Amino acid sequence: MIASNHVFSQPISTFELEQAAQGCWDTIVIGAGVAGAATAIHAARNGLRVLLVEAKSFPREKVCGGCLNRRAQDAIARLGLADQLRYAGSVDLSEIHIQVHRVGFSWPIPSLLSVRRSTLDSMLVSHAISQGACFLSNTTATLEPIESPEDASQFESRDPIAVRLRSTRSTNSKTLSNSLAMANTVVVACGLTRSALKPSSHWPSNIDPASRIGVQSLVELDRLNAGAPELGRILQANGNRLHMIAxxxxxxxxxxxxxxxxxxxxxxxxxxxxxxxxxxxxxxRILLDCGIQTGTFLDSCHWIATPLLTRQSASVAKPGIFLCGDALGYIEPFTGEGMSWAFDNAENLTPLLLRCTKTPSQRIETLQKWESYVKAHRKLRQRVCKWVAKQARHPLRSQWVLKACHWCPPFRNKILKEAIQ
Known part of the structure; x- marks a missing residue:
């Protein structure tokens, strides 16, 4: 475990709301989570004029398991942030313990890193700013159609995309109604809710009614040891172990x-x-089903939640507009797949943003390329997640899978490699 008392300076807005409406941006990225911030880094690094917009102020927590698998770690290294991640106090996870009711086994795993999402997101946004991106926090952004050709004539792009910006701090409704920014391309990376698309009915999302809901709480270790000693002992036995209790x-x-x-x-x-x-x-209740007593301690913890997790966007792009990360859709991930998917998206979307900016006439072609990429990689990367999520709904079946993994190391290694890498 690498402990650190270092606190990153939190990213703050580098731009005023009124300034954002001046001229035309190459790219506006809506949402400063992993997908949005990483896209802003790649785009700014490649010379694009980027505005990164975030509805909240930093630091802010998001529901996340906080695990970075090898693909995500490699992506962070390519961004030049490997050392900063270590300095932030990330924790090496070298073992996984999977328990279904009272049946459980522990195995060594390829390198996983655990990091707090507020730390990771702040680090990524700060790096985006250092690469030349402009950052606007406490600001909501929604896509809006251009009402008439005259509305866009003053801007540099002959076919710009309009984004309505509203400060979450301001109470001046007149100022809010006039905060319209224009861009050659827009990246929607504002998570499951896709709040940037709310006014439009052209972006349907297929939501699985049987989907689970994600919840999270961050608790100080000392407080956990005092309030739920049985749970604390699990972590004290091995602080480098990831526990999956089902x-x-x-x-x-x-x-x-x-x-x-x-x-x-x-x-x-x-x-x-x-x-x-x-x-x-x-x-x-889940922990108690597996023999772990917590009493009433968890009631005193602060919990945050997501909407229904399992969903898929029926449309992944429009000319010049690209969905990225969780906004594309989501299934229950396993040990870091959600964040590595976001990093992959950012890296592969950047060449299309460059092409759209340099040659607006290729918007349809880039749209089709993004659709092809998402279709191929969604199926490739999420099949293991689907399988794990399905097994987790059936305890008896899951116990048999665990026992098979325990008694057949080649089978276990194959499952863990595909799930974690």
Whole structure:
């Protein structure tokens, strides 16, 4: 474990709302999570004039297991941030313990890193700013159609895309209504809710009604040891172990993260959450099913939640507009697949942004290329996640899979390699 008391300086806006409406941007990136910030880094590094817009201020937490698999670590290294990630106090996870009810096994795993999402996102946004991107926080962004050709005539692009910007701090409605920015390309990376697309009915999303809901709480290790000693002992036995605890109601991931914090992240059936209100009781039920007593401690923790997780966007792009990361769709990920998917998206989208900016007439061609990329890689990378999520819904079947992994190392190694790499 690498512990650090270092706190990154939090990224703040480098631009005023009124300035964003001057001229035409090469790219506006909506959402400063992993997908959005990484896209801004790549685009700015390649000479594009980039505006990165985030609805909240930093630091801010997001529901996330916080695991970086090898693909994500390699992507961070290509961004030039490997040393900063270590300096931030990331934790090496060298072992995984998977338990379904009372059946559990521990195995060594390829290198995983655990990092707090607020730390990772702040690091990425700060790096985007250092590469030349402009950053606007506390600002919502929504796509808007251009009402008439005259509206766009003053801008550099002959066919710009309009983005409405609204400060979450301002109360001046007149100022808000006039904050319109233009761009040659727009990247929508604002997560599952896709808030930037709300006014439009042209971006349908297929949501699995049986999907689970993601929840998370970050707890100080000392507080956990005092309030839930049984859970604390699990982490004290091996601070470099990732615990995956599953029952019929859902599953909970537990690991150490930077700053001596414990990351409790879970995917839970909506029916269980509805029955067990508050959320903490659903998490406690899963742990209790597996023999781990937490008493009422989890009720005192601060929990945040996602909408239904499993979804897929029916449309991934329009001319000059690209969905990226969770906005493309999401299934229950396994040990870091969600973040590596976001990094992959950012890296592969950048050449298309460059082409759109240099040659606007190729917007249709770049749209088709992004559709082809997403279709191929979504199927390739998410098949293991689908399989894991399916098994996790059936405890008896999951226990048999665990036993097969235990008694057949080649089978186990294949599963772990595909899931974690």
């Amino acid at each position: 029952s019929r109601c859902g599953y909970v991931g537990i690991c150490m993260t930077d700053g001596q914090m414990v990351d409790l992240a879970a995917a839970i059936d909506p029916a269980t959450i509805k029955h067990d209100q508050p959320i903490s009781k659903s998490v406690a």
